[in-house]
Amino acid sequence: MAYIGSSVKRREDVPLLRGAGKYVGDIRRPGMVHAAILRSTRAHARVAAIDATAALALPGVVGVITAADLPGLKTIPMRTGIMEGLKRSQQTPIATDRVRYVGDPVAVVVAQDRYIAEDALELVEVVYEDLPAVTGARAAMAADAPRLHEEVPGNVPADFEVDVGDVDRAFAECDLIVEETFETQRHAAVPLETRGLVAEYDEVRDVLTMWGPTKMTHTNWRILSELSGLPQSSIHFIEPAVGGGFGARGEFYPEDFLVPFAAMHFRRPVCWIEDRSENLKATNQSREQSYRVRLGLRKDGTILAMDAAILFNMGGYTRTHGGLPVMASSAMLRGPMRIKNYHCHAYCVLTNKTPVGTYRSPGRYEANFVRERLLDMAARRLGLDPAELRRRNLIRPEEMPYDHGKHPFHYMVYDSGDLPGQLEAALGHMGYDELRQRCTAAKAEGRAMGVGIGCFVETSGIGPWEYARVEVGNNGGVVLYSGVNSVGQGIATALSQIVADEMCVSIDDVRVVHGDTAKVPFGNGSNASRCTVMGGSAAVGACRKVKDKLLALASAELEIDAGDLVLEDGRISVRGAPERSLDFAALARLALPGPALAKGLTPGIAEEDFFATDKRPFPYGVHMVAVEVDRETGMIEILDYLVMEDIGRKVNPMIVEGQMAGGLAQGIGGALLEEFVYDEDGQPQATSFMDYLMPTAMDVPPGRFISTEDFPSPNNPLGVKGAGEGGITAAGAALANAVSDALGVEVTRLPLKPGYLLELMDAAEQS
Amino acid sequence: MKPAGFEYHDPRTLSEVTALLGRLGEDARVLAGGQSLVPLMNFRLARPAHLVDLNRVAELDFLSVEGGELRIGAMTRQRVLERSEVVVSGWPLLREVTGFIGHVQIRNRGTVGGSLAHAFPSAELPVAMVTLDAAFVLQGEGGERVVAAEDFVLGTMTTVLEPGELLREVRVPAPAAGSGASFREVSRRYGDFALAGVAALVTLDRDGVVTAARLTLTGPAPTRARAAEAAVLGERPSEALFREAARRAVAGIEQDSDMHATAEYRVRACEALARRALADAAERAAASRAVG
Known part of the structure; x- marks a missing residue:
């Protein structure tokens, strides 16, 4: 290893x-x-x-x-x-x-x-x-709204409900009900x-x-x-x-x-x-959702129930992702919190905007923003510290595997983890208590400093299957043909590491082929943080078959029982007699049709495997951020940012932390800057980088990224959980909470534009 | 995002440029650093039939001090202005504002003349030039004329430049002894277009009394805040004074709304920045008196 x-x-x-x-x-x-x-x-x-x-x-x-x-x-x-x-x-x-x-x-x-x-x-x-054009989801659902597709009255081509527990009864037992509307802006x-x-x-x-x-x-x-x-x-x-x-x-x-x-x-x-x-x-846009949510709690902060309606603005057509983002939102709105009574009604709504699809952490980024904001609003009303409210509601390790209850489209059984333990660790890394004191001191001087928490559970590693074929080539090199794709995430490196370990060879002797339909017959691609989970697990399976084949070839050649052979350092040798050995190149020659057929063996060293599962691993983590806001201009300065995530097992820690850093950069963009603005007639206003504001290196603060591997997933042979989306998923949540804390306001929509913050301050002053 | 067809001209001398511009008139645009014009052409929002490239006209690229006055050739790169020792010591406001123009890569190409002649609302250099009471030398085939920076911009991306005319040179007088300047800006990203920007120049006498002040705000065109300037004249710097001056600075000013900020936001931000820039400039003026 x-x-x-x-x-x-x-x-x-x-x-x-x-x-x-x-x-x-x-x-x-x-x-x-x-x-x-x-x-x-x-x-x-x-x-x-x-x-x-x-x-x-x-x-x-x-x-x-x-x-x-x-x-x-x-x-x-x-x-x-x-x-x-x-x-x-x-x-x-x-x-x-x-x-x-x-x-x-x-x-x-x-x-x-x-x-x-x-x-x-x-x-x-x-x-x-x-x-006539219609751009807002609520407006598109109105009786007199223009109809986009003749076959779709009301512009709602689909809707569905999630119903777990007994929401009505639970709300009746609540001491506090927080009800609010939230909006996440269209970006991509x-x-x-x-x-x-x-x-x-x-x-x-x-x-x-x-x-x-x-x-x-x-x-x-x-x-x-x-x-x-x-x-x-x-x-x-x-x-x-x-x-x-x-x-x-x-x-x-x-x-x-x-x-x-x-x-x-x-x-x-x-x-x-x-x-x-x-x-x-x-190109697909994403993230535009409207929520009306009720969260019910006991005086002690225990959450009893949640009820949500979500409008998913899907633009002018259904694209290849269908309703996936809102399926994910409705599934993950409860996130890491124990919420036993849950109802959600999700509506897919057609509007005259660019059609939508997924964007890194689809539906979850939005849902995390909504839930984590509601938690802070509830904490404020109950006089509890936001961290304390989370402590009281996070799913506990002894409850794992934790089943959130039936969802019509989403696997909901969290596999493993210690969420409260991780929150405590993050609070420690952040110096949370001291930070709270600094915020109080700053406020006494008239400076608006605040801290925000965003806890999350991510989904990853979607099945239902992935394909791998492993071959030993004529030079003894190992080639993996994988059905996953590279979108720049370094998957060829990660898969090479997995194959090199499994085959006991140097990584220099491993090559990965992907994305070529003439060389790889099947694949489910690169999405949902699945490549290492599914592609890696399939590669392990194929490697194990290849090892059996190598042992069979060596056994026939050396006339030694396969059980007495060992595979080490790219060769197979006789146990206790290492001088009697064959390297992979020699074994490849033995597998040529002539010698192989003569020995009654199938020629070639190439084995396929499929890794199939519907069980997804759920990585989990915490975003924590300290900000200072200029009360006169609404400009936000990020003072410190911490992302922690447990991903079961790290194949390549550098790549994992790179994923976290890249995700956070995009998360900050979504929270503060990026927005596809349309006018009333549906004309897009942000059609160049002059107006669609991507964060640059100058806008992204140095974050602190801590990945852990305390709880391997039981759902795959590697124990891995996907690592591609934790860096982005709670950025809107944590930043909105930090800004709300700094200004003593309640943010209910993104992005955190300076003018919006001034409006919130004005409203707070008036009330 | 490919430009429509155009004819490209590559003159080497100023007289060739003015002859070309004289002949081509409104059909021609000059190409300086290309940081604004080229994107506009790629979007086909600008479709000049003729493009006159100034990049090989050596006589437009200079930075010198003559008679205590800073002279900047139109083709001087913004990055050259930013890094010039002469500018740092004599006209620190120019260095300060230049640091807000885009990013280093943009300033390596972008020119002083290009930014001024483009007259984009929220651009930093025009505001600084008005504050420093610069004069612009405009050159046509028939001769030159000199226009005060304050009179140069008519409105959003419109200037007093006539067809056939070129901004040739900028002359910036040296600030009086005992002066301090400051520029403050808010933008949604580092290097972005300003939502609000304010330049201030304050001169103090030996007793610490304001003897001169200039304050300019970004807007559809650079806007001098004369009421604010008048309010501080003859007074001693104080938080209350600058608060009042800032209030006067934004009274009745016009700002635009767009997807990034409303006009109301821009006014409020200008007010906050005006107060800070004045205070900052006064502090620097006092420091220069202390050193001098």
């Missing part, structure tokens, strides 16, 4: 830092032409006519595709978060007769280069007949590298090759086959180097159909690279 647990440097980094990485924008094919998408400028309109005559006449234009070129177009199916009702509002890859958000694809222009393509976009004439993943695809159809081989699919390569491979009618055997997807995903990049989008279609239609390799302006209108 040399590699698991050690901070092996990321194997991906050296070539990437040297500039050797091949991203989709680096792919060049002979005769390649460039696509640009004409997108709706209207939030809601009928498309009365499209005239591309002038565009087609422009020199350098290869052609223009509209819905008229695509008869019998199917809608893009959900891959997860599926509810029957949501199928009615799925999106076709190109608008047929109606557009429902600014950015909806209307036509594709293909030209010699992107400059000409953009010139031609201006020459395509579209006649729109405007329809916005990876550094935008989306992009290069598609090429080889008529001789009858293979459509596409570079650029990532995250869900194998799922998208199947979806394209279903939509296009091409068999999967005639489609080859290749994942290039990827500059970030965070949930948004790599889902099946309209362009994932349009670009390969254009390549086949025009018989030319076609490149489409999303520009940032498109990215901020066309």
